Amino acid sequence: MLNVLKTTKFVVDNSQSVKINNANLKKMGASVTEKELKLSDLDLSSNNWNFNQLHYLTLVFNALVYNFWAEKDQPKWTIKTNKTTLDGSVALFLALEIEAQTNKDFFKPQYLANFSYENAKKLFKGNTEIPLFHNRVSCIRELGYVLKNKFSSNANKIIDVSNRDAVKVVEFLSETMPLFNDVRSYKGTKVGFYKRATLHAKMLNDLLKKYNKSQLKNMHKLTAIADYKIPQILRSVGIFEYSSDLAEHIDSYKIVNENSEYEVEIRAATIWAVKYLTHEINKKFPHIVAVDTDNILWKLSQNATPNFKPYHRTYTIDY
Numbered sequence: 001m002l003n004v005l006k007t008t009k010f011v012v013d014n015s016q017s018v019k020i021n022n023a024n025l026k027k028m029g030a031s032v033t034e035k036e037l038k039l040s041d042l043d044l045s046s047n048n049w050n051f052n053q054l055h056y057l058t059l060v061f062n063a064l065v066y067n068f069w070a071e072k073d074q075p076k077w078t079i080k081t082n083k084t085t086l087d088g089s090v091a092l093f094l095a096l097e098i099e100a101q102t103n104k105d106f107f108k109p110q111y112l113a114n115f116s117y118e119n120a121k122k123l124f125k126g127n128t129e130i131p132l133f134h135n136r137v138s139c140i141r142e143l144g145y146v147l148k149n150k151f152s153s154n155a156n157k158i159i160d161v162s163n164r165d166a167v168k169v170v171e172f173l174s175e176t177m178p179l180f181n182d183v184r185s186y187k188g189t190k191v192g193f194y195k196r197a198t199l200h201a202k203m204l205n206d207l208l209k210k211y212n213k214s215q216l217k218n219m220h221k222l223t224a225i226a227d228y229k230i231p232q233i234l235r236s237v238g239i240f241e242y243s244s245d246l247a248e249h250i251d252s253y254k255i256v257n258e259n260s261e262y263e264v265e266i267r268a269a270t271i272w273a274v275k276y277l278t279h280e281i282n283k284k285f286p287h288i289v290a291v292d293t294d295n296i297l298w299k300l301s302q303n304a305t306p307n308f309k310p311y312h313r314t315y316t317i318d319y
Contacts, residue, residue, distance in 0.1 A: 002192030011268035017246040024238035029280020044093040062200040072253035112144025166216040173197040182318040202291040224274030226267040227319035229301040232311035
């Protein structure tokens with residue numbers, strides 16, 4: 001596994017289109033409240049699952065949690081509940097829970113390994129087809145195959161093999177399954193991000209905490225979870241400053257190509273802005289780590305206001 005901080009620092013040091021405004025970063029760090037810190041634990045479940053079931057669900061979720069945006073003037077994928085309409089990752093997790101409640105085969109990796117397009121149409125049924133539909137089917141099949149043939153059909157093998165080390169969780173997932181191997185190239189140098197593997201380590205630790213089990217060590221070594229929502233909030237509060245060309249590109253809803261310099265610079269700057277922001281927050285709250293800061297920002301991004309600029313739009317399975 002590539003060293004995320006080292007490889008992304010190379011990008012930040014050479015970035016032409018994304019800069020970090022340290023003054024605004026310090027200002028935001030000083031403004032974080034204890035109430036906002038309580039948002040850190042990420043629990044999307046609405047049912048009473050046992051630990052093994054919820055870890056399995058969370059692993060399937062993290063194999064699929066990417067690309068929920070829609071192109072300009074097109075509807076986002078949503079699902080309806082009795083009370084409201086949901087989109088994005090919250091809608092995905094609920095769809096998985098509904099499937100797990102109604103399909104006794106869902107918790108069998110063999111079922112995932114043979115997941116059909118008809119299965120997927122049922123799982124992702126909403127107002128429109130979920131983005132990258134075919135990619136998601138491939139990811140489910142890959143996960144099911146690996147769970148069955150390399151994990152002995154037991155998602156908790158991740159905990160055992162990693163020796164309860166958060167960094168080794170990320171390493172194990174990214175090296176065992178291509179779907180988690182989130183790597184880019186920048187000016188001839190490979191750059192590691194591992195967004196969804198890192199998110200799984202974060203969510204796994206939250207589950208261990210929830211069920212009063214021994215938590216993962218080295219959580220402080222995890223980096224931010226570089227997606228498209230965190231850069232949006234960082235730009236909206238003035239921590240990110242884009243070049244005029246990049247700003248125009250994003251604000252006009254043009255696609256930012258996967259592995260382009262624009263995309264890699266945005267994601268690398270996310271890693272380091274969150275690291276610096278965590279350092280500022282630590283002056284008041286020493287226990288906060290980067291994935292906590294990331295989740296605080298993600299929660300803030302879910303309440304977008306009119307002054308929020310658009311997020312960058314990249315077709316990718318990585319976020």
